Amino acid sequence: MVHVLDNPVWNALISGNSALAQGPASVKYFAEDVSPFVGFDAFTPEAFGLLHALVPAERVLGVVSPVPMAIPTQWQVMQYLQVGQMVQEQPAAAVLLGPPPVQLGPAHVPAMLALTKQTRPGPFLPNTLAFGHYEGIFEGPELVAMAGQRMHPEPYAEISAVCTHPGHLGRGYAGQLILRQAQRIVAAAGIPFLHVKSDNVRAIKLYHHLGFVTRREMSFYIIRKNPA
Incomplete structure (x- = not known):
């Protein structure tokens, strides 16, 4: 049986997100200022052709596949990443460490983008906050760490945009924010998951410590129309 997380973008776009x-019955995607990810009911040449x-030619898109695949030649692969799904x-x-987290809103978008x-x-785009x-977490006026949620392929919810300013690492901020997101998801009868680059040893170690286990490796493709 195919697992809902084997095609997380598509299943998010037809359920929690x-x-x-946007898009027709077999190909769906987020608005350009929200997220680059596109979901396919099936990863077929016809679906890529429809997309x-x-x-538009200049739009950069993200495709998430459970296995490596051949992207049709009408598309240029700008980047390929192996990513662990946990x-x-x-x-x-x-555990509360340091300044208490605050809810981020539209007024914080410039700091989030920075x-x-x-x-x-x-x-992370101007309207990813949607x-x-x-x-x-702020130290004085500066946003030094954040985390949020992204794809919601029900009943799962993805913790995303986990980041800490390089000058504030080692203070436990990322772990605190991740666990707060996980508790929010569980309280809403969901199951927390996330994606991490397979070579990000530091982050993977933290996620294991926070109770996450690797489910499988995923393939992420960053693509745009082939100018040729």
């Missing part, structure tokens, strides 16, 4: 979905007709099996208690540009946790539930 359906209010943010090619739907999006699910929380042993919830842990959040932090993600510096730390590169994954795609996914909801973002929290951050």
